[in-house]
Amino acid sequence: MNNPIRKIMVYIDGTEQSVTAAQYAVCLASFSGAELIALYVINTRAVEDLLKARIFLRDEQVEYEHDMEADAERYLNYVNELAMKKGVSIVKKRSRGSVNKEIVNAVNEDQVDLLVIGELSRIRSRRDEFYDEAERAMRIVTCSVLIVKDEDRVWEMYESLA
């Protein structure tokens, strides 16, 4: 049987949980030999919604989109360093729009076998307003999804990787 996981995509959003997910994905790619893609989505949809709701001013929209571009660059570079330290190559990918839709599109375009995401909120509110973009993506992507938990254990695993 061939390796069932040839392409792994890890979703990075600037949270500690997503960095832990990246460490786990580096370990998985190292063990399996799978290609690793890191995706950061600049959530322009939310910024537009905030402008429409008049929570953001026009100059805030510009400022935050600029900040998110810079964050994307910084976090993707950081994850790239994490991978390079362990001899794993990584494809950095970024897109703009609605997070869950962009994740789904990227999974389809790149024919990803496994999506890796960070730990979700342990609180599951019954209120529809509190949805998590990664959680929504998890529900609708066509590939298998791995949710990474236990930051300390993952860090130890990553550190022990030759």
Added chain:
Amino acid sequence: MALIDMVVEKIVKIPLESKDKPDVLRELVRILKDADEIDDFDTVLKAVQEREDKQSTGLEKSFAVPHAKTAAVSSLKLAIGIAPQGIDFDSLDKEPSKLFFLLLAPPGQSGPHVEALAEIAKLAHSNAFCKALIRSDNAREVVELMKGE
């Protein structure tokens, strides 16, 4: 951290005691200081006031979302204040504001900041939910409502 994870009793105050906009901003920042969520009260208050000076974050339907980006915090911080009596906050519809969601974020976490603000904005769309929050008797009830318990 998801917005819902930040909703705990110590960052909720009902009723707010303030009578005007400058005082309510101070009272919201004070909630975070008293909850040991921030150290530098003055820097945080200045950041919130500066954003408010550009344009009021008082929206429609009694909702206000003061927010700021400041290096005085290292992660997202939320405070919820409820004033059933209403406070003049220079809102869009000129009506008194009753529900206040203060959100602070450090530079470098613009993505989670934007997503948390978007979640708060969605809450404002539900009239029934906003009314239920305003009618809450205490912080515990607010937390239960937010978490849908």
